[in-house]
Amino acid sequence: MSDNNSVSTGPGRPKDLAKRQAILExxxxxxxxxxxxxxxxxxxxxxxxxxxxxVYSHFTDKETLFSAAVVAKCETxxxxxxxxxxxxxxxxxxxxxxARGFNxxxxxxxxxxxxxxxxxxxxxxxxxxxxxxxxxxxxVLNGMERLLxxxxxxxxxxxxxxxxxxxxxxxxxxxxxxxxxxxxxxxVLVGDxxxxxxxxxxELFMRAYRPEPA
Numbered sequence: 001m002s003d004n005n006s007v008s009t010g011p012g013r014p015k016d017l018a019k020r021q022a023i024l025e026x027x028x029x030x031x032x033x034x035x036x037x038x039x040x041x042x043x044x045x046x047x048x049x050x051x052x053x054x055v056y057s058h059f060t061d062k063e064t065l066f067s068a069a070v071v072a073k074c075e076t077x078x079x080x081x082x083x084x085x086x087x088x089x090x091x092x093x094x095x096x097x098x099a100r101g102f103n104x105x106x107x108x109x110x111x112x113x114x115x116x117x118x119x120x121x122x123x124x125x126x127x128x129x130x131x132x133x134x135x136x137x138x139x140v141l142n143g144m145e146r147l148l149x150x151x152x153x154x155x156x157x158x159x160x161x162x163x164x165x166x167x168x169x170x171x172x173x174x175x176x177x178x179x180x181x182x183x184x185x186x187x188v189l190v191g192d193x194x195x196x197x198x199x200x201x202x203e204l205f206m207r208a209y210r211p212e213p214a
Contacts, residue, residue: 076105
């Protein structure tokens with residue numbers, strides 16, 4: 001099996017990436033349609049067209065599988081590379097690219113449905129909410145925090161509390177439109193309206209954290 005189709009996991013046979021992806025897609029579909037409690041590893045295996053043993057060989061339990069599915073969804077729109085500072089790329093462009101990716105992520109049908117699921121089940125199973133938060137929002141915030149720390153060190157922006165600034169940034173991107181969307185009383189911002197909103201957010205953020213006069 002070539003390196004393109006497998007990933008080494010230590011001693012033993014490498015795991016098949018195609019099967020892993022199929023399992024993640026099946027898990028995402030079933031978690032969203034049936035809920036967390038009503039989704040079994042057997043059902044995921046059947047949906048993915050693999051054996052239950054194969055599911056367990058990739059993901060040790062349902063919690064691990066749920067966490068991996070959330071991580072995979074986030075990485076689709078916000079890969080770790082997006083939280084880097086490429087040479088010669090203005091910080092405004094970097095922030096705008098992150099805003100665009102995050103905007104697509106949070107307003108996607110899968111993301112909206114997942115948020116609704118967690119809101120409905122979180123009070124019954126706080127552990128499930130924690131798994132979701134650590135796999136999704138926490139990873140995104142950590143990536144942004146690291147980026148903003150570098151920006152502060154370079155003196156491009158003055159950000160003494162990068163974690164707070166990261167939260168401010170993503171809350172601004174969400175805005176009222178995402179709040180209304182989650183409640184089912186609004187539509188997704190698209191096209192020129194979305195771009196205008198994101199540009200306004202980035203410009204507002206940069207004004208709030210512009211370097212202090214020497």
